[in-house]
Amino acid sequence: MPELPEVETVRRGLIPLLLGRTIERIVIRDSRLRYPVAKRRLQALLSGRKITAIKRRGKYLLISCGSHGILLAHLGMTGRFQFCTPRTAQASHTHAIFYLSGRKELRFVDPRRFGMLEAIHPEEVAKHSLLVDLGPEPLSPQFDGTLLSSVCHNRKRPIKNLIMDAKVVVGVGNIYASEALHWAGIHPHRAAGRLSHARIETLVDAIKNVLGRAISVGGTTLRDFSDPNEEAGYFAIELAVYDREGQPCHTCARVIKRSIQGNRSTFYCPACQR
DNA sequence: CGGGCGGCCTGGAGGC
DNA sequence: TGCCTCCAGGCCGCCC
Numbered sequence: 571m572p573e574l575p576e577v578e579t580v581r582r583g584l585i586p587l588l589l590g591r592t593i594e595r596i597v598i599r600d601s602r603l604r605y606p607v608a609k610r611r612l613q614a615l616l617s618g619r620k621i622t623a624i625k626r627r628g629k630y631l632l633i634s635c636g637s638h639g640i641l642l643a644h645l646g647m648t649g650r651f652q653f654c655t656p657r658t659a660q661a662s663h664t665h666a667i668f669y670l671s672g673r674k675e676l677r678f679v680d681p682r683r684f685g686m687l688e689a690i691h692p693e694e695v696a697k698h699s700l701l702v703d704l705g706p707e708p709l710s711p712q713f714d715g716t717l718l719s720s721v722c723h724n725r726k727r728p729i730k731n732l733i734m735d736a737k738v739v740v741g742v743g744n745i746y747a748s749e750a751l752h753w754a755g756i757h758p759h760r761a762a763g764r765l766s767h768a769r770i771e772t773l774v775d776a777i778k779n780v781l782g783r784a785i786s787v788g789g790t791t792l793r794d795f796s797d798p799n800e801e802a803g804y805f806a807i808e809l810a811v812y813d814r815e816g817q818p819c820h821t822c823a824r825v826i827k828r829s830i831q832g833n834r835s836t837f838y839c840p841a842c843q844r
Numbered sequence: 845c846g847g848g849c850g851g852c853c854t855g856g857a858g859g860c
Numbered sequence: 861t862g863c864c865t866c867c868a869g870g871c872c873g874c875c876c
Contacts, residue, residue: 700871727847
């Protein structure tokens with residue numbers, strides 16, 4: 571489901587709902603997510619604790635209970651958080667329920683179970699195996715043309731695969747990789763090492779602009795994404811190439827093509843992207 | 845060691 | 861209506 575803009579939209583949506591609430595009780599209904607959910611550790615670190623901050627690293631959400639613990643969560647492809655009351659009918663694939671003060675509940679729903687939930691100590695964040703090798707945040711100043719140029723140097727790997735690699739830069743998934751390459755006028759199959767510095771600068775700008783724009787409109791709703799208030803995102807109507815195979819390019823009217831890269835669909839305009 | 849790709853899961857869409 | 865195949869926004873880990 572979600573790439574960085576969707577996760578950021580969820581984070582912003584959860585802040586007013588969760589900050590200041592206490593996690594009174596945690597029920598794991600099905601621990602079979604991407605990794606088995608360590609239920610007792612979750613309860614030991616988080617139950618009885620007050621939520622003080624909600625942060626994001628790449629596509630990971632970090633729901634923090636001060637010095638006591640952090641709920642590290644990943645939505646995978648189909649995960650979502652639902653904020654509701656005890657009377658709300660339970661959706662199928664509700665794997666975890668966090669009972670909150672004020673008679674509210676935070677539920678984790680994930681049909682495909684590619685998501686994850688784990689409780690960690692605050693001091694574990696820096697060296698956690700899932701976080702330690704992550705590249706820079708794409709919207710941070712650290713991610714710039716100089717950095718991406720050095721990563722691209724002499725690499726034969728297609729540029730699309732490279733920008734989707736979380737060790738290079740986090741948060742750029744299949745949709746926004748296709749979109750950013752389109753705006754930068756770069757063919758997704760082009761070897762990273764054969765791009766000029768100027769074009770890499772353009773690509774960095776495109777990534778920042780596409781992600782920033784998507785965040786500002788609440789993410790992309792393609793199939794099943796919505797924020798915790800069940801509001802849909804509106805970026806889908808702005809997609810230039812993604813899921814537009816056979817349709818005309820908005821710039822040059824040539825037909826958008828689809829290819830397979832790394833077992834994933836790639837969409838591009840064969841005329842605008844070289 | 846870089847990097848391609850299989851596999852993890854379920855459900856929806858579309859073809860017949 | 862039903863069955864079958866294909867496809868899906870992520871990411872670890874295996875293997876070349």
